Amino acid sequence: MIRVRDIRKSFGSIAAVDGVTFDVHRGEIFGLLGPNGAGKSTAIATCTGQLAPDSGSIEIGEAGSPRAARARALIGLAPQQIALYEELTARENLVFLARVHGIPEPVRRADELLDMVGLLPRARDRVATFSGGMQRRLNLAAALVHNPTAIFLDEPTAGVDPQSRTAILDVVQRLANEGRAVIYTTHYMEEAQRICSRVAIMDRGRVLAIGTVAELIAEHGGDSVVTVDSLAGEHRVRTREPLREIERALAEGGATAVRIEQPDLEMVFLALTGRRLRD
Amino acid sequence: MRAAVFLALKDLRLLMRDRAAAFFTFVFPLAIALFFGYVFSGTTSEPLRVAAFVEQSSPAATMLIKALDEDGGFKLTVTDARAAGEQLVRRGEAVGLLIVPATYAEGIDGVFSGGGAKLGLVVDPSRRAEGAMLVGKIHEVAFRTVFATVGDPVQFARVLDRMEESLKASDLSFTDRLAIRTAMSRARTMSTKGADGSAATQSQSLADWKPVSVDIAELSMRPGVPANSFAISFMQGIAWALFGAVLSFGSGIAEERQRGTLVRLLVSPMSPNQILFGKALACFVTCLATEWMLVFAGMFLFRVEVSHWPLMVAVTLVTAFGFSGIMMLLAAGFRTQGGTQGAGRAVLLVLAMIGGGTVPLVFMPPFLRVASNLSPFKWAVMAAEGATWRSWGMSEMLLPLAVLAAIGVFGLTVGTALVRRSI
Ligand SMILES: Nc1ncnc2c1ncn2[C@@H]1O[C@H](COP(=O)(O)OP(=O)(O)OP(=O)(O)O)[C@@H](O)[C@H]1O
Numbered sequence: 256m257i258r259v260r261d262i263r264k265s266f267g268s269i270a271a272v273d274g275v276t277f278d279v280h281r282g283e284i285f286g287l288l289g290p291n292g293a294g295k296s297t298a299i300a301t302c303t304g305q306l307a308p309d310s311g312s313i314e315i316g317e318a319g320s321p322r323a324a325r326a327r328a329l330i331g332l333a334p335q336q337i338a339l340y341e342e343l344t345a346r347e348n349l350v351f352l353a354r355v356h357g358i359p360e361p362v363r364r365a366d367e368l369l370d371m372v373g374l375l376p377r378a379r380d381r382v383a384t385f386s387g388g389m390q391r392r393l394n395l396a397a398a399l400v401h402n403p404t405a406i407f408l409d410e411p412t413a414g415v416d417p418q419s420r421t422a423i424l425d426v427v428q429r430l431a432n433e434g435r436a437v438i439y440t441t442h443y444m445e446e447a448q449r450i451c452s453r454v455a456i457m458d459r460g461r462v463l464a465i466g467t468v469a470e471l472i473a474e475h476g477g478d479s480v481v482t483v484d485s486l487a488g489e490h491r492v493r494t495r496e497p498l499r500e501i502e503r504a505l506a507e508g509g510a511t512a513v514r515i516e517q518p519d520l521e522m523v524f525l526a527l528t529g530r531r532l533r534d
Numbered sequence: 535m536r537a538a539v540f541l542a543l544k545d546l547r548l549l550m551r552d553r554a555a556a557f558f559t560f561v562f563p564l565a566i567a568l569f570f571g572y573v574f575s576g577t578t579s580e581p582l583r584v585a586a587f588v589e590q591s592s593p594a595a596t597m598l599i600k601a602l603d604e605d606g607g608f609k610l611t612v613t614d615a616r617a618a619g620e621q622l623v624r625r626g627e628a629v630g631l632l633i634v635p636a637t638y639a640e641g642i643d644g645v646f647s648g649g650g651a652k653l654g655l656v657v658d659p660s661r662r663a664e665g666a667m668l669v670g671k672i673h674e675v676a677f678r679t680v681f682a683t684v685g686d687p688v689q690f691a692r693v694l695d696r697m698e699e700s701l702k703a704s705d706l707s708f709t710d711r712l713a714i715r716t717a718m719s720r721a722r723t724m725s726t727k728g729a730d731g732s733a734a735t736q737s738q739s740l741a742d743w744k745p746v747s748v749d750i751a752e753l754s755m756r757p758g759v760p761a762n763s764f765a766i767s768f769m770q771g772i773a774w775a776l777f778g779a780v781l782s783f784g785s786g787i788a789e790e791r792q793r794g795t796l797v798r799l800l801v802s803p804m805s806p807n808q809i810l811f812g813k814a815l816a817c818f819v820t821c822l823a824t825e826w827m828l829v830f831a832g833m834f835l836f837r838v839e840v841s842h843w844p845l846m847v848a849v850t851l852v853t854a855f856g857f858s859g860i861m862m863l864l865a866a867g868f869r870t871q872g873g874t875q876g877a878g879r880a881v882l883l884v885l886a887m888i889g890g891g892t893v894p895l896v897f898m899p900p901f902l903r904v905a906s907n908l909s910p911f912k913w914a915v916m917a918a919e920g921a922t923w924r925s926w927g928m929s930e931m932l933l934p935l936a937v938l939a940a941i942g943v944f945g946l947t948v949g950t951a952l953v954r955r956s957i
């Protein structure tokens with residue numbers, strides 16, 4: 256659905272995106288995971304046609320370049336910066352966007368989306384009166400008015416509480432289940448781990464690794480740590496096969512508690528860059 | 535195309551929700567029109583400071599001075615030498631020096647046999663607007679005293695008719711004619727009020743009479759002369775209406791950029807040209823709406839007359855088009871909302887001020903009148919005056935309309951190209 260080949264984009268001497276290649280298929284949630292300044296937003300901007308890449312190509316389904324009018328009808332974008340008219344109500348925002356897209360029955364469509372992100376009770380309130388999390392949810396709904404099939408969500412959960420986050424992640428999951436292609440940027444690795452079918456780890460404009468979460472962890476995550484508590488004290492073991500280690504401990508006897516710490520994407524990032532994802 | 539209309543509608547809705555922007559587009563111009571209308575009609579609370587010199591004392595002269603003194607609209611200083619009075623004017627301590635000539639008493643006696651009383655007035659040339667007010671007020675009071683002496687409304691009305699005839703033929707300056715008309719209309723109102731009542735109500739109406747500015751509106755319009763000061767001030771208001779509209783929409787594109795909503799529009803199926811068209815359309819509609827609001831307010835409240843409806847329609851359309859072009863140039867020139875509202879506002883403010891927004895075009899000293907040609911606001915105000923009290927025909931209207939249309943074409947092509955490059 257989304258085909259990105261070796262795109263590059265520099266701002267002066269900063270290579271914000273430095274040769275990025277990936278594919279996103281229908282029904283897939285593709286995570287772009289990376290720290291601040293990794294180039295995630297710039298990659299999204301080039302993929303959605305806001306910026307022309309310096310080199311490389313992007314294709315949106317059959318429609319080709321994202322700058323083509325036909326492709327733009329397929330693209331849904333929730334920018335990182337909340338992009339709403341604060342002086343309009345939630346419903347007015349969505350109705351306006353639906354009209355711009357030529358959607359029949361724009362009011363019905365707006366209410367459908369408001370319901371989906373749980374804002375229907377606040378439909379008649381101005382966006383300026385919304386909390387950050389509510390604005391985030393509306394920002395997501397605004398990306399979906401025209402039923403796009405290639406959806407770009409740039410940090411859709413930035414600054415929201417756990418409840419709003421769950422609501423947003425549910426919506427994203429549903430979009431993928433409906434057969435859309437979703438690109439999802441974040442620097443929360445738990446989130447990527449939870450919903451992304453595949454993840455690309457980005458740093459300094461480059462993609463360091465791509466794969467399913469399990470693949471990435473298996474390849475770059477390193478050992479699990481098994482901790483066995485016994486009367487003799489605590490005993491920590493690094494191992495690729497934690498279950499076997501536990502079996503052994505139980506067989507020895509005397510164990511009062513057993514814990515496994517499995518490697519996560521954080522460890523993957525550490526292994527790939529030598530730095531932590533968030534400091 | 536339909537998307538652009540929806541974009542324009544959205545912008546209009548945003549304008550109405552933005553209290554400050556809506557105020558400067560709709561309320562402020564009206565306030566300016568009212569303010570200047572009252573200032574020039576001479577009903578400000580501040581009394582005019584006037585010097586007076588009586589060449590030769592007579593009962594008529596004494597009566598006039600007394601009436602002026604009691605009027606409340608003046609602060610009268612009677613000097614006993616002409617030079618002393620002129621000195622007061624020169625020092626700016628008086629707007630003008632009223633000279634009651636020795637022939638005044640004689641003139642009053644001859645008013646109804648075809649003659650007339652003459653008064654002299656020396657005004658400070660730099661205070662022409664106040665001078666015009668002064669002339670009006672002096673005429674008004676003078677009429678009142680004449681009327682009080684004679685007390686015959688029918689004959690008085692006849693005198694007024696005759697004066698109006700001679701006024702049409704006279705080569706008096708614009709301000710003098712405006713002032714005399716205002717005065718005559720007031721005198722006429724008074725005299726008709728008295729004519730259909732008893733002697734008691736007649737003197738009652740005289741005693742109660744206060745210069746109420748709305749009265750002047752009862753003058754019917756004559757080609758080339760505004761019926762009253764509101765005919766001028768409401769056209770001035772148009773400059774401020776356009777100022778407000780252009781300013782709020784000129785920063786609209788910057789605002790969408792800063793808010794991030796421009797990205798949404800660019801990712802939508804709208805082309806950049808359609809987006810800019812929508813912006814220009816919203817500005818165009820707002821300019822039209824506020825222009826007509828002023829025209830209608832002037833018509834209904836102060837009997838400002840439109841001399842030529844088709845031309846008025848053309849004027850408002852072309853003006854709105856021209857100023858949509860200016861809006862686009864503003865958007866191209868200042869990329870941030872702060873820039874537009876700061877530097878952009880300053881530039882527009884100067885243009886609106888020299889374009890007739892503060893000093894009306896007809897009162898402008900020559901150098902300012904030349905400078906005002908550089909201001910698009912001048913052409914808008916001029917065209918609006920042309921379709922109202924100036925009673926212009928198509929041929930006279932051609933130049934301002936052509937200038938405004940050219941500004942529109944230039945602004946919309948160049949401005950759009952520049953903005954497109956920046957989005
Ligand atoms: N318009 C721009 N002009 C100049 N430099 C830019 C511009 N946009 C991005 N950059 C630079 O490109 C690099 C990548 O920025 P980008 O916004 O893509 O990062 P990001 O991964 O989205 O970060 P974050 O998690 O903070 O959103 C940064 O160094 C940034 O300073």
Ligand SMILES: [Mg+2]
Pocket residue numbers: 295296297335409
């Ligand atoms: Mg970003």
